[in-house]
Amino acid sequence: MMNRLAIVGYLAFALVAVSLVNRLAAQTQPVAGLTSTAVIAGTTGPPSLFANGSAAAPSIAFAATPGLGLFNSSGSLGIAVSAAVPRFFFTTTQLLQGSTSIIGWSNTVGDASGAIDTGITRNAAGVVEVNNGTAGQRASLTTNNGGAIIHGAVTFATLNTNVANGTQVFCSDCAAGAIDVTCTGGGTGAMAFRINGVWRCLS
Numbered sequence: 001m002m003n004r005l006a007i008v009g010y011l012a013f014a015l016v017a018v019s020l021v022n023r024l025a026a027q028t029q030p031v032a033g034l035t036s037t038a039v040i041a042g043t044t045g046p047p048s049l050f051a052n053g054s055a056a057a058p059s060i061a062f063a064a065t066p067g068l069g070l071f072n073s074s075g076s077l078g079i080a081v082s083a084a085v086p087r088f089f090f091t092t093t094q095l096l097q098g099s100t101s102i103i104g105w106s107n108t109v110g111d112a113s114g115a116i117d118t119g120i121t122r123n124a125a126g127v128v129e130v131n132n133g134t135a136g137q138r139a140s141l142t143t144n145n146g147g148a149i150i151h152g153a154v155t156f157a158t159l160n161t162n163v164a165n166g167t168q169v170f171c172s173d174c175a176a177g178a179i180d181v182t183c184t185g186g187g188t189g190a191m192a193f194r195i196n197g198v199w200r201c202l203s
Helices: 002-026
Strands: 069-073 076-082 085-090 095-097 102-106 116-124 127-131 168-171 190-195 198-202
Touching: 069 085
Parallel strands: none
Antiparallel strands: 069 076, 076 085, 085 095, 102 116, 116 127, 168 190, 190 198
């Protein structure tokens, strides 16, 4: 009698074990308490699938900071950091970030957690700023090994009068008969500098 009960018990245990293994093999969501294992895609194993999530509730997040994580937004990969705001979007052709974000370099070799001392950011529409890691505190841009800064050409008629002093452009039809003269049209080209609210040309 005991042997039969033992056999029945072993069979029941085996059925439960097989069912559990099949369940884990087919699951597409993380299961709390399981030891992490490698996920193999392709013909040898199914990928792990996650809900789309959102900036407010990323589908791949962290226990200590559940607002930090990844989510899918209409086929774009989003990264949320806090306050339910998507800080970065990866599309098929673009990397997008908020207008006040800074791409920076730390002052420590090999350690990205060091203090930032060099950065680039958006200053205004169509304007990129090099700074010291703080927006508005501008830094220098250097080219090495014969590198050049190439200015796109404008015409005298399209010289923008609503730009800051210190702006420089290449004016393709400006004339400059001497050093530091007010720009005029009808020439063969000159560098134009915005100084004290006036375009001054140098050729």
